[in-house]
Amino acid sequence: MTVSGIYFDNNATTKVAPEVLESMLPFFTEQFGNPSSIHQFGNQVGRKINSARCQVQNLIGAEFDSEVIFTSCGTESNATAILSSVKAQPQRKTIITTAVEHPAILAVCDQLDKEGYTVIRLDVDEKGRLDLDTYKRQLNDDVALVTIMWANNETGTIFPVVEMAELASKAGVMFHTDAVQAVGKVPVDLRTTKIDMLSLSGHKLHAPKGIGALYLRRGTRFRPMMRGGHQERGRRAGTENTASIVGLGVAAELAQKRIVAENTTVRGLRDRLENGILSANSHCYVTGDLSNRLPNTCNVAFEYIEGEAILMMLNKKGIAASSGSACTSGSLEPSHVMRAMGIPFTAAHGSIRFSLSYYNTQDEIDRVVSAVPEVISRLRQLSPYWSKEGPLKENAQAFSPTYA
Template sequence: MERLIYLDNAATTKTAPEVVEAMLPYFTERYGNPSSVYGFAAANKEVISQQRDVIAQVLGAKGNEIYFTAGGSEADNWALKATAEAYEGKGNHIITTKIEHHAILHTCEYLEKKGFEVTYLDVDEDGVVKLDELKAAIRPTTILISVMYANNEIGTIQPIREIGEIAHEHGILFHTDAVQAFGQVPIHVDECHIDMLSASGHKLNGPKGIGFLYIRTGVKIRSFVHGGGQERKRRAGTENVPGIVGLGAAVKRAADTMAERTGKETELRDYLINRVLDEIPHCRLNGHRTKRLPNNANFSFRFIEGESLLIKLDMKGICGSSGSACTSGSLDPSHVLLAIGLPHEIAHGSLRLTLNEEITKEDIDYVVDSLKEIVGHLREMSPLYEDFINKQKK
């Protein structure tokens, strides 16, 4: 392959060189178990504490409110399951949305089998939660509201501050899955009234297999993994010191570069969106036009299959996706696209392109030119497109 243009950064990102450099000593030189009492190993406990502080500062939180996990899915599971267990004496009702990541939706399905009741809120055509419907869904038994900060497929950013205010006005805990948003947009947990927040290292140029759950002081959440006393007795297991160091380095890097990096991504994102919408007929942008992640563009192309589009893009060295990497291989259309009102036949012809700071305008031009060629070729072979054209001629 002569050229590689990686536009699937919502699935995972390249680990930054400075992150790898920060991690390396903890594999080969400073490899001690932080729970051991001798100095060589115990020094790593302080290193872990330092990374908590780095992450907490970015969120406007306290270091002891950061709990390390194996990633975003574990953090989501922990937030929902442990909250349900801890607060079931108060109530058994949870509110979420129809466009959440499956780490939330499948956990809610699990909790429903355990006797909890879950309300799945609709969203508007841009994927935004309707605040009046959120208020109407609240019951005396509601113990948790979980709404993602930004959608992993269509990039829409939710009115998180307003949702947090509603939750706190009613004495309800508020959790947000910020796996896609953390490192891409500024987040302050106090200003947004966030009680719990999930994030993952590999979405912001950090390593895979590491993430965290922010838990506000005073939230009565139970232990998730039982065994040792790690993570203040809430998540047992020897700490992943290299991963934690890498996560801390990635978070610092993301915070330090956010303004310049996301400014560039936003400019190229809009250039990509405008070219596609102007130059390829019968397509639409999915998600809110402006209230979206800086690097996210999601399109639906009528009369074609997304899988065929991805294969042909891959042949040209372009990496994209049709939705969440966690559902790749599924024959079903995206639940997110169905939730915003797209019919199955249009949802099937979708493409998510997510940028990084290394993408150039020349890359975008190559991608759009390739898209125009591929979409045109696929439509030439589509009976649906032929029928459409024939009807237009009548």
């Protein structure tokens, strides 16, 4: 792995911002106190946690700082939200979600499904969009929770969660959004919405791994997942991860300052990358809702070749991206997101996600654009679906293997 690699996998995780790291260091040394303690060692730390809470509150536009609960990660926030909703409303036995959620949502819903809950997984169209009329028809008194991601991690497609929360609210149904990919990339102003709960994750916005937060609107019925001490007002017991909470606070403040740059500079870089790749390579296309997606994400499906092979070749050139290919995940299935959009498997397996951050440069974009064609053409030379001229699919030599 070259140290001077190009990192285009920021939807997987981001680097810790230097300012964030600096803010954290004292909490490993002299500021080691337990924020619950009454003495000066603890007291100062407690105050720092409160200010971090306000920084997160400002980033997401929460009305009160007490609506922010620190957790260990996005997954914990998601599980807490879902399990709380079913525990607090035992008479309600349905969960509404989408077919393209992150496993942190889907696996919890699958488990509830096994335990007798009805889970409605809303389908998406070929661009990854939801049908709001179908959604509206599903809202009723049996629904304990609607949980819809704000933006998709693979394609960046943004769901109309603000509107969907309004609809849920009118039907008297609790609404949660997994906004792990959205916070810091699109403006979020919760006080003006009907969203009851929102999950966010530190390491997606240049805070460290192992810290997240759950927004819980004041008055929303809640049952903690972790009970114990009185930390986080008894809603998430366990001694606070003080250094990371402080780091998340600083990262939230940075993200707020950079939200315009994300949607101008970073978006510009992403578009340059996307246009460059599309014009330099044949038989590839962008997946997701092009007119409504995260400014940093670009998912390109390269037909007739496989994603892991592409990633390995890119990795050799020092370029880091990710893929919806089955082979990169350890499962045999290609990405559930690609399948839900009906992308044919010869393209779904070759889908590559490039996700940028504030720290990427135009030079990096240009280097990736010029590196990709060689990788693609080399792998196509190996592909049974491809001849020297192009895809074999529409002639007599067409490759149609016996499938096991």
